[in-house]
Amino acid sequence: xxxKTLRRWNxxxxxxxxxxxxxxxxxxxxxxxxxxxxxxxxxxxxxxxxSYKEITVPLPKDGSVTQAYVFSVLDRLGEKDHxxxxxxxxxxxxxxxxxxxxxxxxxxxxxxVEKKTPRYGIREFNLLHYNNIKKLYTxxxxxxxxxxxxxxxxxxxxxxxxxGILKRxxxxxLIGILLPALFLLFYT
Amino acid sequence: xxxxLFFSIGIMALILSSCNMGSRGIDPGDAxxxxxxxxxKQAEGIVEKTVVIExxxxxxxxxSGKRMFLVDGNDSIRVEVTAGKEITKFDEKLVGxxxxxxxxxxxxxxxxxxxxxxxxxxxxxxxxHNAGVHTGAQGHEDQGTQDKLxxxxxxxxxxxxxxxxxxxxxSIEASKFEEIKK
Numbered sequence: 001x002x003x004k005t006l007r008r009w010n011x012x013x014x015x016x017x018x019x020x021x022x023x024x025x026x027x028x029x030x031x032x033x034x035x036x037x038x039x040x041x042x043x044x045x046x047x048x049x050x051s052y053k054e055i056t057v058p059l060p061k062d063g064s065v066t067q068a069y070v071f072s073v074l075d076r077l078g079e080k081d082h083x084x085x086x087x088x089x090x091x092x093x094x095x096x097x098x099x100x101x102x103x104x105x106x107x108x109x110x111x112x113v114e115k116k117t118p119r120y121g122i123r124e125f126n127l128l129h130y131n132n133i134k135k136l137y138t139x140x141x142x143x144x145x146x147x148x149x150x151x152x153x154x155x156x157x158x159x160x161x162x163x164g165i166l167k168r169x170x171x172x173x174l175i176g177i178l179l180p181a182l183f184l185l186f187y188t
Numbered sequence: 189x190x191x192x193l194f195f196s197i198g199i200m201a202l203i204l205s206s207c208n209m210g211s212r213g214i215d216p217g218d219a220x221x222x223x224x225x226x227x228x229k230q231a232e233g234i235v236e237k238t239v240v241i242e243x244x245x246x247x248x249x250x251x252s253g254k255r256m257f258l259v260d261g262n263d264s265i266r267v268e269v270t271a272g273k274e275i276t277k278f279d280e281k282l283v284g285x286x287x288x289x290x291x292x293x294x295x296x297x298x299x300x301x302x303x304x305x306x307x308x309x310x311x312x313x314x315x316x317h318n319a320g321v322h323t324g325a326q327g328h329e330d331q332g333t334q335d336k337l338x339x340x341x342x343x344x345x346x347x348x349x350x351x352x353x354x355x356x357x358x359s360i361e362a363s364k365f366e367e368i369k370k
Contacts, residue, residue: 045250048280084284085244088262094246096284116280130252132277 007157014154017147024144031125047123048116057104057111065093065106073102077113214290214364216240222293224260227267231358235295239360242289242368243267245282253277258287268359270294275362282367291362299354300347303340310336 038046057076060069065088074080074095082097095102100115127133131141156165156173163169219240222230227241243258246266256278257266269289271278310333347355 045280047250085286087244087246087259090264094263096244101284118281127277130277132253134273134276 007160010154010157014151014158017151017154021144021147021151024141025148027125027128031122031129034119034122035126035129045116046119046126048118050114050116053113053115055111055113056109057102059106059109070095073104073111077102214240214288214366216290219290220293224258224265224267227265228358231293231295232356234293235358237293238290239293240288240290241267241269241360243287245278245285245287248278248280248282250280253279256282258289268357269365270359270361272361272363274364278365286368286370287365288368289360289362289365291360291364294359294361296357296359297354298343298347298357300344303344303347307337307340310340 034043034046037043044050057073060066070086071080071083074083079097079102082099084096084098086093086095091106093104093106095104099117100113102111102113104111128137131138156169159169161167165173219238220234222239222241224241224243241258243260245256246259246263247257249255254271254277256269258269259266269291272291343355
């Protein structure tokens, strides 16, 4: 087969596999940014945005935590309708709400109100990125990884001439390989 | 062409959604019923047996949702539940919910060798999140190196006091779970 025909096939397959990979690439890239920042400590949770408020609440009158006390705290916060359950610690009380919680230090009355909002879409992307689904998805995501390898290789041969792999392309490919290698060298 | 493509995608979606149905609803069958309050006492004799347990979710692992901790009324006793192959994840929205879990009771033995390896792992600059014993305590996933070393030393003390060559930690590897609606 002639070089010209080979290149035509290379480009056609690269184009079609590229189209097929758009969805998964966006999923992995967007989720990757979130997980990257979760790992580095910028985000508290990958699937939920969380906010915290420090307040002080009255302590139970006779020292014992009752359902009435729990509801009185939630009444003050306007969260009574969102009550799920509560758990007692040795010197603390945690009240769980549908979208958050209230943590109370029973020695001082200092409390922290946590509110969480699901990151819709990203939560589902993370599910795929972590392969929590397992089953058939394991094979599907393997296939996607193989397709990415294929795209990387065929991508090098899309163009010829001054922008091809033998000229400008060679330098850019080399930089792309050296950059992660430098991070490994200096940070590990 | 495009009509055929969308038809095929629709069929595939139906097959995939039906594959996921199996994880809903629990039939305890011959499973041993265990309670959070008496878990440690019950666990010793039923390692590798199928059990069913009910409790309130205190915490789910934010890293991958592979782990959750159950309590009952107070947090003095926590039961660790790990996600088996059939379970996608334990979502954060479960925290505070009452759940029923079906799974196999597992035992993890911690001996001197394990503690030494764990200590070496912790002392490495890049610590491994999966190393060590998970407690479900507030913020345990963000433990620093010193906290982990303190935990290891405390376990060494417990091991000495026990007079045995290992400490046993029990957990449940869940195959199914369901939220109990009030």
